[in-house]
Amino acid sequence: MLPNHSPWIKQLKRTRPVVPLDKDVSSDVVIVGGGIAGVTTAFFTLRDTDKTVILIEANKIAHGATGHNAGQIASYFERPLSDLVEKFGVELAIESQRSVESAWILLDQIVVEAKLQTPLYRFTGYAGLSRFDQVILHLKNNRYRTDHGLIPESIILADHWDELVDIPKEFKDLYSLATQKDILQLLETNNIDYIACLSYQKGCMNSALFSEELIGYLIATYKDRLAFYEGSPVTVVRLKDSKVLLEVSTHTIEAKRVVLCTNGFENFSIINEVGVEIDTKFHHSVNGRIGYMSGYIEPLNNPPAAISYFPEINQRNADPTGENYFYLTRRPHEHEGKDSYNLVCTGGPEKVLPNGADYSSQDPYSEDARFLIDEFMRSNYDKKPGETEYSFQWHGLMGYTPNGIRLVGPEPCNPTLLYNLGCNGVGILPSIFGGIRISRFLNNEHVERSIFDPQDQRREI
Numbered sequence: 160m161l162p163n164h165s166p167w168i169k170q171l172k173r174t175r176p177v178v179p180l181d182k183d184v185s186s187d188v189v190i191v192g193g194g195i196a197g198v199t200t201a202f203f204t205l206r207d208t209d210k211t212v213i214l215i216e217a218n219k220i221a222h223g224a225t226g227h228n229a230g231q232i233a234s235y236f237e238r239p240l241s242d243l244v245e246k247f248g249v250e251l252a253i254e255s256q257r258s259v260e261s262a263w264i265l266l267d268q269i270v271v272e273a274k275l276q277t278p279l280y281r282f283t284g285y286a287g288l289s290r291f292d293q294v295i296l297h298l299k300n301n302r303y304r305t306d307h308g309l310i311p312e313s314i315i316l317a318d319h320w321d322e323l324v325d326i327p328k329e330f331k332d333l334y335s336l337a338t339q340k341d342i343l344q345l346l347e348t349n350n351i352d353y354i355a356c357l358s359y360q361k362g363c364m365n366s367a368l369f370s371e372e373l374i375g376y377l378i379a380t381y382k383d384r385l386a387f388y389e390g391s392p393v394t395v396v397r398l399k400d401s402k403v404l405l406e407v408s409t410h411t412i413e414a415k416r417v418v419l420c421t422n423g424f425e426n427f428s429i430i431n432e433v434g435v436e437i438d439t440k441f442h443h444s445v446n447g448r449i450g451y452m453s454g455y456i457e458p459l460n461n462p463p464a465a466i467s468y469f470p471e472i473n474q475r476n477a478d479p480t481g482e483n484y485f486y487l488t489r490r491p492h493e494h495e496g497k498d499s500y501n502l503v504c505t506g507g508p509e510k511v512l513p514n515g516a517d518y519s520s521q522d523p524y525s526e527d528a529r530f531l532i533d534e535f536m537r538s539n540y541d542k543k544p545g546e547t548e549y550s551f552q553w554h555g556l557m558g559y560t561p562n563g564i565r566l567v568g569p570e571p572c573n574p575t576l577l578y579n580l581g582c583n584g585v586g587i588l589p590s591i592f593g594g595i596r597i598s599r600f601l602n603n604e605h606v607e608r609s610i611f612d613p614q615d616q617r618r619e620i
């Protein structure tokens with residue numbers, strides 16, 4: 160059985176001891192969860208408000224999804240823009256896309272203000288499409304992008320493709336043509352199923368190292384306003400009229416507001432003492448899904464990259480919130496004391512975590528996932544099963560919401576509780592955007608309506 164071995168956790172050279180909560184404490188705001196969502200929410204709350212903050216983490220900073228992802232910085236939703244337009248209307252949908260893209264600037268701000276050293280690579284990322292319906296979907300999305308002031312994705316179609324003639328005239332200005340050879344070169348594959356290539360700004364970083372460095376900065380900078388505890392699982396969140404009590408082992412945290420940045424973890428209950436029951440709704444709103452990744456080392460012969468592949472046939476269970484795909488990232492990596500290597504990571508396979516079931520990062524790697532990744536490597540890079548020697552194989556927990564949209568904002572049934580969670584597969588930029596949005600709610604600013612607002616269950620039919 161293979162253990163859960165992530166390169167991002169391996170790169171954390173932390174020296175800070177775990178300090179668990181050992182007394183009753185209080186603050187204006189308590190943030191539960193020390194992944195990138197919790198740490199960036201703390202950053203913006205401390206920077207932009209005068210609130211005192213407690214950040215509490217069950218395990219260690221960045222050891223959840225933040226330490227077990229692909230580390231690809233991407234600004235798309237796991238649900239097509241055209242779908243969001245249909246569901247929420249064009250204004251809110253475009254604004255939500257703009258918000259997630261704005262997190263690139265927030266990320267830069269954090270890096271500069273906190274003087275972080277974590278490497279951040281930025282480049283043009285690519286995605287390969289293999290079917291007519293995929294191409295039409297992305298053209299439709301691009302139409303919304305160009306018509307509403309967003310930077311369009313570049314779409315290149317293979318000039319020999321026999322379905323070119325079926326593309327509606329209304330999309331003619333949204334793509335260009337090239338030989339399939341050129342397209343496959345951009346996608347770094349020899350799989351002739353791919354007949355189109357999208358490109359857009361992407362990046363990659365170790366989000367665990369980023370979070371670890373950032374918490375170090377916050378501890379040093381906000382000595383008087385931040386208290387921080389690890390190894391301290393919250394078991395009960397008790398909501399009262401204008402305060403909240405958290406149970407952590409034998410101790411209690413009292414605060415005016417609580418922000419859940421707990422991703423897909425379900426191991427606590429919420430008791431709303433002054434209104435309708437929230438706990439069941441919450442646990443049904445965030446479903447855990449386990450994502451599997453593999454990484455291998457190669458010489459430093461190629462630049463950093465992030466490429467997604469939408470295959471002709473879905474190779475894993477259908478995803479209700481979007482299309483399934485495989486992805487690859489590549490970045491420089493120190494190996495055996497030398498910095499002349501790249502780390503290439505591939506991922507895609509996922510498994511649904513049954514509602515109420517606990518996820519354990521100690522669980523072994525899945526044989527099914529290994530098979531699917533081998534199959535992806537075979538069909539895209541001619542690598543025979545077993546030929547690639549993986550230095551890392553790991554899994555992590557993602558939080559999926561039923562509609563594929565992150566939850567960011569106060570709980571309508573009791574606004575002492577706020578959420579910044581539900582990555583739906585892509586969570587680095589949305590977590591950061593969620594962080595600044597939460598700080599604005601905490602500061603009692605007027606915050607414009609968005610598709611991220613938690614829905615009021617009392618108004619649902």
Ligand SMILES: Cc1cc2nc3c(=O)[nH]c(=O)nc-3n(C[C@H](O)[C@H](O)[C@H](O)COP(=O)(O)OP(=O)(O)OC[C@H]3O[C@@H](n4cnc5c(N)ncnc54)[C@H](O)[C@@H]3O)c2cc1C
Pocket residue numbers: 191192193194195196197215216217218219220221222223224225226227228229230231232233366391392393394420421422423424425426427449450451452506554555556557579580581582583584585586587588590
């Ligand atoms: C395999 C995989 C690949 C991914 N690839 C990408 C990618 O390429 N790009 C991208 O943008 N996103 C990706 N994601 C998603 C991204 O990693 C997450 O959205 C991001 O890390 C969000 O972090 P978070 O802080 O919300 O969650 P986490 O990092 O999971 O943090 C939540 C924290 O809450 C803590 N917690 C939970 N319950 C309690 C409790 N009761 N008391 C105290 N603490 C608690 C947990 O211990 C954990 O540390 C991927 C995720 C996975 C799993």
